[in-house]
Amino acid sequence: MSETRNVPKPSAGWGRSLLGWIDARFPLTKLWKSQVSEYYAPINFNFWYFFGSLALLVLVNQIVTGIFLAMSYQPNAHLAFGSIQYIMRDVHWGWLIRYMHTTGASLFFVVIYLHMFRGLLYGSYKKPRELLWILGMLIYVCLMAEAFMGYLMPWGQMSYWGAVVITSLFGAIPWVGSHLVIWVRGDFGVSGATLNRFFALHVVAIPLLLVFLVVCHLMALHEVGSNNPDGIEIHENLDENGKPVDGVPFHPYYTVKDLFGVGVFLIIFAIIVFYAPTLKGIFIDPINYKPANFLQTPPDIHPLWYFTPYYAILRSFPNKLFGVTAFMLAIVVLFFLPWIDRHPIKSVRYRAPCYRILLLAFAATFLFLGYIGMQPATLFWQKIGLRMSEIYFLFFVTSWTYARTPSNRRLLVTFALSLAVILWIDWRFYLPSIAALIWWTLLIPLCYLILFYLVPLLWPGGMRDRSVPTRVTLR
Structure with a gap:
């Protein structure tokens, strides 16, 4: 009778062991499967479906570059303009970080406007995606507030007078308008108090709200499913396994496709940052290279292009x-x-x-x-x-x-x-x-x-x- 020997099982790699340890305490693999690898998207996504992932990429760029800018920026009416010059001239790679931030702000609105137009083209606001559209609109309004408050940070001539004009609009509201203007500015006029207030909102409050809304937007999207250029609900036509016949897993099919879109976008982004960061005054107004002057109104006050x-x-x-x-x-x-x-x-x-x-x-x-x-x-x-x-x-x-x-x-x-x-x-x-x-x-x-x-x-x-x-x- 032959002797039975215990053959040792091959040990799992350290990566798989770490993943198992995490999964026992946090549903990482479960989230990955439900939100990415086993999330079925329509098979006919086209060019217009690049812009959602690109918006997420630009949001990350704005947060990361904003953190580095905040390390050297001074939210003080007497020091703000000089601190921008310090970042541009004396901080190592400061010019690059600032131009990445200013270019990112404009390109954020480019991809958002194209993303919204895609929704209009294919009816992505219609049932059952009404809440998804509303969450997207809330993100858009937050972006407008974030961009407006960020525009005051350089404390340049156009920044200052643009803030004066826009905040004065609250004064048109009957009965409470004048009090509301003072409350928004934190002073009787746009001053250092306004700059401090806008800095806190721009750096802390609105980004937190923005990230929360983006998470809610993605959760709502994955709950109702993605729309497609035909406007047909793919979850109404399932195979014997309960999977959409006209759908494919988001990963790897659309992660690879999105990576191509990201590559093209980053090339365009780099060309603008290195060769045309102001884009002929469209991304950065030339008047804003002058410090704010309370006594001299610019001949023509207008916001940046996205407003x-x-x-x-x-x-x-x-x-x-x-x-x-x-x-x-x-x-x-x-x-x-x-x-x-x-x-x-x-x-x-x-x-x-x-x-x-x-x-x-x-x-x-x-x-x-x-x-x-x-x-x-x-x-x-x-x-x-x-x-x-x-x-x-x-x-x-x-x-x-x-x-x-x-x-x-x-x-x-x-x-x-x-x-x-x-x-x-x-x-x-x-x-x-x-x-x-x-x-x-x-x-x-x-x-x-x-x-x-x-x-x-x-x-x-x-x-x-x-x-x-x-x-x-x-x-």
Whole structure:
């Protein structure tokens, strides 16, 4: 009878042992599987789906470079501007860290705007992703607050006067406006107290809120699943194992694809940082290289490019209260988009031709508003800005109209009401003084209304949606 010998089992590597030790105390592998390796995404993600991961990359860049800048920055009205020069000239690699931070701020908004436009293209704000859209909008508002407060940090001429103008807008609020301005500034004017207050919010409070909202956004995304260019829910078509037929695991398929997007983005990022950090005054205003002067107002005060569409809306109205209201409404209305556009078809691929033209017109309007916001505050640009602002808001009115299979009567009634509101605004604010400019610029919203409300009456095919496939398409 042969003797049985105990053969020792091969020992697990130290990495696997460490992972097992962690998993026994924290669900690391479980989280990795549920959120990455076993999270199924649609198989037809395209170019537009790079920007979510790129936004996360830029957020990390802003946090890391911001920490290093805070080590040498002095949040003091007498020392702030000099500390920026110290970082740029005397701190080792300080110039690189600052340019990475300033370039990152602008590119953050580039990828966020493209990410939001992707949501508009493919209806990512519609059921069941309404909360996902709202969380994304909250992130956007936090980014705007973070960028505005960070813009004051250099304590340059444009930084200072930009803060004066923007904080004074709170004064337009009836009854409590003057008290609110003092509370926001921490003083009767923009001063060292304002700088300290903004520094604390910019470095601590808002980044914490931003990270929290990003985590909530990702959790909501993984709960309802990712949308796709066809706007079809892949979880409604499962195989025998309960996996989406038209889905693939996020890792390794989309992690590799995102790494390609990250590589291209980093090349563009490096070119800007090393060769054009100011980008001809678009990323860093030349006036901001001068220290803040309380006694000399710049000839033209405007924010950086990512705020200029809303700034153009703000200054389109001579009445300050109406301007502030329109400015706030332009942002708030985006929160309600899931309930404004309740059309059953999500993706623009299958919407009617008129809606596709409408969406392109909205994107062009937003870009043109950004250009207008960079121009001098002359009467001409103010009036053109008003016309573009009207078209901006008409997009939401038209989206609401198109979402409900519009009849001829509904199109005509909406056309008449929209034109009446535009004429009332002209009469209320401009007609007595610039009648000639009023009438020829009126052609802009009038052509818009004719295109999207009267042309469909003569072209029924323009309001006809395409049939939506039952499975996602690879195109």
